[in-house]
Amino acid sequence: MHRQFTAALIALALASGAAQAQTFRWSGQGDPQTLDPVSQNESFTNAMNGQVYEFLVARDKQLGLVPALATEWKQDGPLKWTFKLRRGVKFHEGQPFTADDVVFSVNRSKEKTSQIAPYAAALGEPKKIDDYTVEFNLKQFDPIFLEHLNTVYIMSKAWCEEHKVTKPQDFTNKEETYAALHANGTGPWILVSRAPDIKTVYKRNPNWWGKIEGNVQEVVYTPIKSDATRVAALMSGEVDFILDPPPRDLERLRNTDGVKVIDGPENRVIFIGLDQARDELLYSSVKGKNPFKDVRVRRALYQAIDIEAIRTKLMNGQATPTGAVMPSPLGDFNDPEIEKRLPYDLNAARALLTEAGYPDGFEVTLDCPNNRYINDERICVALAGMWEKIKVKVRVNAMPKATYFPKQEKLDVSMYMLGWGGSITDAETTFTQIYRNRGTGGIGDYNRGNFKDDELDALVAASSKEVDPEKRKALIKKAMLRHNEQVHHIPLHRQFIPWAARKNVTVVHRPDNWLEWQWIKM
Structure with missing residues (x-):
């Protein structure tokens, strides 16, 4: 009886620990400026939105360009590119992903309230060939066409029309739009709740087309402006990771049990x-x-x-x-x-x-x-x-x-x-x-x-x-x-950019300071 009770307690504790390990709690000194993925071109905001929304071409762990919502492409001379799109992909709210969404997203990104407008403009004119083929016709040669393509997040045309967000949020003039607080992408993470400057919660997308390497099921981001409070939260285990440990605290963090520093240039x-x-x-x-x-x-x-x-x-x-x-x-x-x-x-x-x-x-x-x-x-x-x-x-x-x-x-x-x-x-x-x-x-x-x-x-x-x-x-x-x-x-x-984490957390440090959640293991 005693052994059975003890075994039950151990099993319960292990189950609880496993559940905890599935939730990744992290912090930084600031908060995403907006969830509209092209309204602001700020790296931290981009990295957060990049967990929900996707590009036609993505970055790997070494910042190389790899297929994402596009599976293959070819260049026909200096002014023409053709892309084949991934089939069977759906947005988080169920809309099918097609060439219409690509053409719409590129053109939306050219609007004057988009901070990636010059990058989108460099892509030329997108044209739907069929539901899964898009052609880009450029006005002039673009020496980094694929890099520019990796700045345009793909949104659902139908969703944007439904919620009257066919143009990016005018963040500079404090416009409030549905897309600023809600998100509907094709990526590995689904937005659960958004409380600006307080807490933002995401869950794993069970229907994502790709393969998630890590074991995280839920991500909770809490901005903590104070350096001392943010560091204390990591050391106490209240959070699992901080993106921006202050340089003066690095030596103390390196010598703290249960904590590690992951170094890298930005x-x-x-x-x-x-x-x-x-x-x-x-x-x-x-x-x-x-x-x-x-x-x-x-x-x-x-x-x-x-x-x-x-x-x-x-x-x-x-x-x-x-x-x-x-x-x-x-x-x-x-x-x-x-x-x-x-x-x-x-x-x-x-x-x-x-x-x-x-x-x-x-x-x-x-x-x-x-x-x-x-x-x-x-x-x-x-x-x-x-x-x-x-x-x-x-x-x-x-x-x-x-x-x-x-x-x-x-x-x-x-x-x-x-x-x-x-x-x-x-x-x-x-x-x-x-x-x-x-x-x-x-x-x-x-x-x-x-x-x-x-x-x-x-x-x-x-x-x-x-x-x-x-x-x-x-x-x-x-x-x-x-x-x-x-x-x-x-x-x-x-x-x-040194990152700091609990010892049980494994992350991939990229020089663009982009924390990719699908690679996190706990």
């Missing part, structure tokens, strides 16, 4: 942008003119940054300083001339300011997120302290990313922090969004300083359609050197 560059368009800055003591229009001022700010102090003291070595505004050195072909930073030199910085007519400096506001990048607010505060040494008094205006990005998108900034990265290491997506003059179709959309450099714009535009790889490489390098010479942005570093 394809992401952190930099400072400057309003170079207005005749007078919105937030500055300088009246009647804009100091940031003068390259000497931009250069002075750059040369007043002690990047080694930021790397060692603030980032605990978890960053690589760079002089290139490019997520990965692969984007500039590891060219040391492009990667080289301007030297830290306070005397040179002071001389440049004096030459530009600001011997006593000036005051200006730096807008900064406080829950998006590693140590984002602390970096901004450190920069303000460094610029104080050349008499530029900087007020740091830090805020949550949900407030910060709409403010920045409206160009309601004088100085701002931005991080740029993801799975694409080619220069094209950085160039089109950040280096181009602001234009139509999303071109230059992330040029939030609104600088106009026609020489740079022409170089970038030419590189976007150059067929010859060596000629394109030369154009890319020339464009980057032009950008660096003009200091249109002040580069800081490429951040590392």
Whole structure:
């Protein structure tokens, strides 16, 4: 009797443990901005939506492109691609997946409220050949066509029409839509509930066309803004994983029983942008003119940054300083001339300011997120302290990313922090969004300083359609050197992304900081 009772208790405990192991609880400092998959082009939001929605081509564990909702494709000359679609796939609410959904999704992604509009536009015109064949006819050669295709999430045309979300949510102007809080994809995870900034719950899709490698049945995401609280939640076992452990806590986490740190670099560059368009800055003591229009001022700010102090003291070595505004050195072909930073030199910085007519400096506001990048607010505060040494008094205006990005998108900034990265290491997506003059179709959309450099714009535009790889490489390098010479942005570093997890959790660390749930084992 006693042995039977004990055995029953053990069986109950094991069953309970197995059930617990099926639920993956994790946290990060921020929350997805929206569930509309193309409204915002923010990496964390993309990675969350990418568990529900899918692309025609997906990324494997090494960021290689593999079949997803498309099973095969061929290129017929430089301006035509044909794709065969996966049969028998259904959206989570039961709608069949067909070519109509692909054509609709590509065109939806071109709308002005879509932040991937320039990528979708580069795909040309999608055309349905039959229910399971789609043809793309391009207006000009696209050197990274498949990479661009990997930015367009496929939505159900019928679902979007039913819920009046045929256009992406206008997130910048605080539009609320059905797609912002609900989701209906074809992917391995189904949205169960969404409470913004509180908790979002997903369950495994039993009808997914692919094979899930991991053993997780349910995913619960809880944003925890406070670094200390987030780390404590991991150490106590309240959560199984945190995406962004603060660098200063890494050593303690490495030495904590039951916890491990998973190290890896990220394809992401952190930099400072400057309003170079207005005749007078919105937030500055300088009246009647804009100091940031003068390259000497931009250069002075750059040369007043002690990047080694930021790397060692603030980032605990978890960053690589760079002089290139490019997520990965692969984007500039590891060219040391492009990667080289301007030297830290306070005397040179002071001389440049004096030459530009600001011997006593000036005051200006730096807008900064406080829950998006590693140590984002602390970096901004450190920069303000460094610029104080050349008499530029900087007020740091830090805020949550949900407030910060709409403010920045409206160009309601004088100085701002931005991080740029993801799975694409080619220069094209950085160039089109950040280096181009602001234009139509999303071109230059992330040029939030609104600088106009026609020489740079022409170089970038030419590189976007150059067929010859060596000629394109030369154009890319020339464009980057032009950008660096003009200091249109002040580069800081490429951040590392160590993840932290309970010892019983196995994950795949990708350099695009994308946590793929189907690969998680507990």
